[in-house]
Structures are given as structure tokens and as C-alpha cells.
Amino acid sequence: MKFHHKVAGVFGYDLIKIKKNHLTLESHLVNLFKILDVNCVLDVGGNVGQYAMMLRKIGYTGRIVSFEPVNATFQVLSECAKDDPAWDVYDFALGKQDEEKVINVTASSDFSSFKDPSGYAKEAYAGSAAILNKETVSIKRLDGIVKEIIPDMRTSNVHLKLDTQGYDLQVVKGASDTLPFIKSLQSEVSVTPVYDETPDYIESIVAYRALGFEMTGMYPVSRDRTSQILIEFDCVMRRK
Numbered sequence: 001m002k003f004h005h006k007v008a009g010v011f012g013y014d015l016i017k018i019k020k021n022h023l024t025l026e027s028h029l030v031n032l033f034k035i036l037d038v039n040c041v042l043d044v045g046g047n048v049g050q051y052a053m054m055l056r057k058i059g060y061t062g063r064i065v066s067f068e069p070v071n072a073t074f075q076v077l078s079e080c081a082k083d084d085p086a087w088d089v090y091d092f093a094l095g096k097q098d099e100e101k102v103i104n105v106t107a108s109s110d111f112s113s114f115k116d117p118s119g120y121a122k123e124a125y126a127g128s129a130a131i132l133n134k135e136t137v138s139i140k141r142l143d144g145i146v147k148e149i150i151p152d153m154r155t156s157n158v159h160l161k162l163d164t165q166g167y168d169l170q171v172v173k174g175a176s177d178t179l180p181f182i183k184s185l186q187s188e189v190s191v192t193p194v195y196d197e198t199p200d201y202i203e204s205i206v207a208y209r210a211l212g213f214e215m216t217g218m219y220p221v222s223r224d225r226t227s228q229i230l231i232e233f234d235c236v237m238r239r240k
Contacts, residue, residue: 025219025234026058029186032216033060036183036238038159040065040150042142044094044171045163047110048073049080052087062086065149069093069137073109088149093164095139096173104131113165115195124224129194141174153181160185166195169207179211184238188221191230205235213237 032038039062043051046066055064064087068074074091081087093103093114106112108128111121117129150156160175160182162168168187172179187208189201199207205215217236224231 025217025236026054028217028219028236029055029060030058032184032236032238033159036159037157038062038183040156040158042149042158042160043067044161045165046077046089047163048076051161051163053080056084064088065090067092067094069103069139070105070109070112070135071137072105073112076109090149092138092140093167094142094171094174095167096141096170097139098141098144099139100136101139102134103137105133105135106131111165111194113167113195115166115197118193118196118198120192121194125194142171143175143177146175146178153178156181157183159183162187166190166193166198169199169204172207172211182239184216184236185213186234186236188232189235190232192224192232194231201233201235208235208237212239214240 041055041060041062041064043064043066046052046068049066052064052066066077066081066087066089068077068089069092071091074089078089081089101114103112103114104116106128107130111117111125111129117131121129146153150158158181162171162185164171185208187204189204190198191201193200214237215235216238219234219236220230221233222231223229
């Protein structure tokens, strides 16, 4: 018996080893990527590169493809990726159809969205979610551009990360031919709506399950400071 177990026994306690490999989103992705041998990540809603840089920090060395439509934000993203030969960036959004669409550019870039801020967001995130201007950006279907980005999906193990501020299911609708080849996905789903006309987490999870994915992890992104009620969480799923 190890010394620390003996000490605990003196005080009437027993020590139980707890596996710590799924306590955070980061540790969960390490495990999931290893199991699925993920070698390509589609980072939809790349913003200024936070997700991609997190992946590099946890040891992922495979290819990353980031999409960010807002011009000023894309410039920051592009700068972050310039010295990483396995990280490509594209200055358009993904959606259910090819089109030009107006996006709300907000004070904090991670709130920029095709959807308007909800009443809750205007109150809780008054400064960050404030719309500074509007910008017309390009939207493309993933199905329409995937062969250019990933010439052979059959030899790629792809993780699809979605963080598009209320637009995730629209991206999926434009990827019906690509999704059967996706090994895993991550979507930021809504409990307390931050944007108008946003599907809630139940609707989103039902939609992903109907497409053949099952949950592997749920990780809170934000909570209401006063009530501690969840606002959003990252839902990680893999193909059954």
C-alpha cells in the first residue's frame, strides 16, 4: 500500500483513482482524435484562430482549414496561420447555399453573426454584442468546395468544428454529400439564445443524431453570471 493511502486510512478515508482524461474539452479532443485518427480539421467560424491554436497546443499536428468571412477578423486569422504550413485559411463563410449575405460585425469579433442579437444578448453582453457595422460576405456550400480543399475524403479522417454564432445547422444543410465522410463534429449549441431565430440545443442535437452522429462530450462555454444557467455549450459527437 502506498504511503498516501496509508495516511488517508488513518483518518478513515480511502483514496480512489479517477481517470482525468475527459475533464475538459481539450483532453476529450486528444482522446477522440487518437481513437478516430483525425488528420484534418475543418474549423468553420475560425474567428482569430483560437480553436486552431488550441489544437496545436494540445499536440495536434495534422491539417487545419479555417473559414472566417469578416474581413478584419480574417486578417488577424491569416496572420496567425502564416507560419504554419499545415494551416490553411479561407475568407468566406459556409452555409446551405452559395450566396452573398450581410453579416453583423460586432464590437467583439466572436459575436459577429448573420443573425441579430437576442434581447438577452443585448442586456447581458451590451458592449461586446453591439453591432458596429454590417458587411456583405460570401457564403459557399461545403459540398461545393470540399474537393478543392480535400481532394480525397476517403483517405482523410475529418473533424468538423462549427462555431458560427447561430448558423451551424445552415452549414450542415450545405454539406449533405460531405457529412457521410466526416468522422466527428463539434457544434456550439444554444441553451439561452444569444441570437434571434436560433435553434436550441435539443433541436440541434436531434438534427445531428438524425445525420448519424452520437454525443461523446458536452462542455459548457458560458453561463449567466447571476443565475448560473447555461447559455451555450460545445457538443462533441462522432459517427456511430
